Amino acid sequence: MTPLRDHSVSELSDAALAACVRFLQRLIRTQSMPGEEGEVAMLVAAEMRSLGYDEVGYDEAGNVIGLIRGDGDAPSVMFNTHLDHVDAGDPADWPHPPFGGEVHDGLLWGRGAIDIKGPLAAQVHGAAQLLAAGARPPGDVYVTGTVQEEVGGLGARYMADTLRPDLVLIGEPSRNEVRRGHRGRVELRVQVRGRMAHASMTHIGRNPLTVLGRFLAALEDVELPHDPDLGTCSIAPTLIGTDQASGNVIPGLAEVTLDCRTVTGQGAASLRELLLPALRACEIEGSSTDILIPRHERRSYAGYEMTYPADNPALSLPADHLAVRTAAEVLAGPLGAEPPVDVWDFATDGGHFGLAGMTVVGFGPGDDRLAHTVNEHIVIDELATGIRGNAALAFHWPALYARAS
Numbered sequence: 001m002t003p004l005r006d007h008s009v010s011e012l013s014d015a016a017l018a019a020c021v022r023f024l025q026r027l028i029r030t031q032s033m034p035g036e037e038g039e040v041a042m043l044v045a046a047e048m049r050s051l052g053y054d055e056v057g058y059d060e061a062g063n064v065i066g067l068i069r070g071d072g073d074a075p076s077v078m079f080n081t082h083l084d085h086v087d088a089g090d091p092a093d094w095p096h097p098p099f100g101g102e103v104h105d106g107l108l109w110g111r112g113a114i115d116i117k118g119p120l121a122a123q124v125h126g127a128a129q130l131l132a133a134g135a136r137p138p139g140d141v142y143v144t145g146t147v148q149e150e151v152g153g154l155g156a157r158y159m160a161d162t163l164r165p166d167l168v169l170i171g172e173p174s175r176n177e178v179r180r181g182h183r184g185r186v187e188l189r190v191q192v193r194g195r196m197a198h199a200s201m202t203h204i205g206r207n208p209l210t211v212l213g214r215f216l217a218a219l220e221d222v223e224l225p226h227d228p229d230l231g232t233c234s235i236a237p238t239l240i241g242t243d244q245a246s247g248n249v250i251p252g253l254a255e256v257t258l259d260c261r262t263v264t265g266q267g268a269a270s271l272r273e274l275l276l277p278a279l280r281a282c283e284i285e286g287s288s289t290d291i292l293i294p295r296h297e298r299r300s301y302a303g304y305e306m307t308y309p310a311d312n313p314a315l316s317l318p319a320d321h322l323a324v325r326t327a328a329e330v331l332a333g334p335l336g337a338e339p340p341v342d343v344w345d346f347a348t349d350g351g352h353f354g355l356a357g358m359t360v361v362g363f364g365p366g367d368d369r370l371a372h373t374v375n376e377h378i379v380i381d382e383l384a385t386g387i388r389g390n391a392a393l394a395f396h397w398p399a400l401y402a403r404a405s
């Protein structure tokens with residue numbers, strides 16, 4: 001058992017914060033859409049090397065992995081964020097250029113400021129605070145950046161099979177609060193086949209849109225699973241289409257995409273089973289129906305290929321779980337008080353790590369409500385708190401967790 005040490009690793013000098021801000025600016029100025037993370041991965045690896053990480057490298061998928069070796073037998077911990085971001089849309093809609101990394105009145109602006117380059121910078125520099133203080137963590141500390149989180153988690157799916165830390169700290173923005181889970185995200189494609197016909201001859205055609213309309217109405221009454229930690233599963237129809245381009249033809253095929261937010265223990269297959277009876281009950285004579293689970297074929301910038309279903313698992317730990325409680329306890333130091341514990345609204349790579357059996361907790365700077373918007377920015381003071389929080393977690397969390405276990 002490693003005793004809890006009291007080195008003050010979470011004191012952050014102005015120079016160290018300024019270095020982190022400059023790193024974040026470089027990250028924001030280097031675009032990294034899913035599948036195009038190569039240059040940002042190199043930036044992250046170079047920063048880790050210059051900060052003195054013991055080992056820095058890439059795995060086959062192109063994820064970046066930095067290691068700071070521990071000097072005790074405390075559990076290993078992996079700090080994780082992703083390297084990609086979503087599209088910025090029209091730059092003219094932004095108050096400041098999305099890839100400028102500009103600072104105005106203590107706010108750093110740009111795509112990725114909070115999702116996810118701000119939290120990424122806070123993890124890379126947070127763990128390095130130990131090295132700067134001449135301290136070693138009590139167990140191994142990994143800091144990793146995964147590819148293609150925004151498109152289903154190719155990088156995390158690969159990493160969940162290849163790296164096995166005892167604890168995982170997901171850095172998605174949490175306003176420097178503790179997060180203990182989120183709902184999963186599943187996509188389903190509802191397919192209805194009818195009979196194509198001239199639109200003037202409705203008695204000949206079998207309109208699949210009639211079935212689809214009935215199903216969308218019936219969907220409101222389907223009883224969906226509830227989870228005491230994550231709330232209720234939700235389903236939103238999002239995309240709709242037919243096999244027709246002409247307005248005077250009864251289509252032969254109609255499809256609707258369902259965005260489903262799932263709770264623990266629920267996946268694409270079980271959700272499909274749940275919805276099929278409601279769909280079948282909406283069929284008309286001459287129609288047939290099915291629900292498909294789309295599969296995505298992805299290739300990473302490093303050339304790694306993977307095909308996976310549109311099924312991203314939910315994640316949850318109970319509020320009184322030791323990993324959650326000890327993380328909040330450690331953060332009380334740098335934050336001045338124990339932070340609130342809640343769940344995220346959105347899915348993260350943590351679902352893949354949780355599904356693989358790892359213990360996953362969330363903490364990251366930034367207001368998650370700004371994610372994927374044209375107002376994305378990070379408050380530099382919050383970034384500083386994030387760095388200090390990560391430093392304290394890297395140093396104290398695994399040992400405290402092991403002591404309390």
Ligand SMILES: [Zn+2]
Nearest residue numbers: 082115116172
């Ligand atoms: Zn993210």
